Amino acid sequence: MFKHMRRLDRQATAEDTVKILEKCEYGVLSTVNQDSYPYGVPLSYVYKDGSIYFHSAGEGYKLDNIAINSKVSFCVVGDKKSLPEKFTTNYESVIIFGQASQVQGQEKKEALLALIAKYAPDHMEQGTEYVQKQGDRTTVIKVAVEHMTGKVRS
Numbered sequence: 001m002f003k004h005m006r007r008l009d010r011q012a013t014a015e016d017t018v019k020i021l022e023k024c025e026y027g028v029l030s031t032v033n034q035d036s037y038p039y040g041v042p043l044s045y046v047y048k049d050g051s052i053y054f055h056s057a058g059e060g061y062k063l064d065n066i067a068i069n070s071k072v073s074f075c076v077v078g079d080k081k082s083l084p085e086k087f088t089t090n091y092e093s094v095i096i097f098g099q100a101s102q103v104q105g106q107e108k109k110e111a112l113l114a115l116i117a118k119y120a121p122d123h124m125e126q127g128t129e130y131v132q133k134q135g136d137r138t139t140v141i142k143v144a145v146e147h148m149t150g151k152v153r154s
Contacts, residue, residue: 002097002147010151012092017150020094021047024076025119029054029143031065031072031100039065045074046114052096052143053103053111063139066100073097074143092152098143108140 005011012020030040041062045054052074056063066072078092103111112135116127 005149005151007151010153012094012150012152014150016092016152017094017148018047020078020092020150021052021076024078024094027052027074027076029062029072029074029100031062032069033061033065034068044115044119046111046118048111048114050145052098052145053114054141054143055112055115056139056141058137058139063141066141070099070101071097072100072143088153090154092150092154094148094150096143096145097147098145100141100143103140103142107142109135111140111142112138 025044026042027045028040028042030038033039039061043054043056045052047053074096076094078094080089080091082089109131112131113124113128116124116131120127
């Protein structure tokens, strides 16, 4: 169903792929709209328990697209260094294919707390209070990973 990476010599190990996901700050979620146009949107995320989680307003373009087709792609680019004298670039990246769905209850709370731990670790107490008071106003989407590859050129 998913193509194999063409440059297997650049394929990252599963462990290194997870490390790239855990250290990157932002990724691009790609969905398809009702007219089959692709839509890529950068967003903050957390990789937790083998899935990608992100938060969102309760309505919007990406959520409309996910409602039409829950199959998504998500990618991140980690460390990158241009090598102009060699006309190339050293980089690390991850591409994920998966199914997106909204989560509720304890899973939603844990995902929001994981996002706070990643992006505001010095404010966990305030973040926990915020989740308890305002968490119902936030939508949390989980991308259940079906296929994931990491690629490194160094």
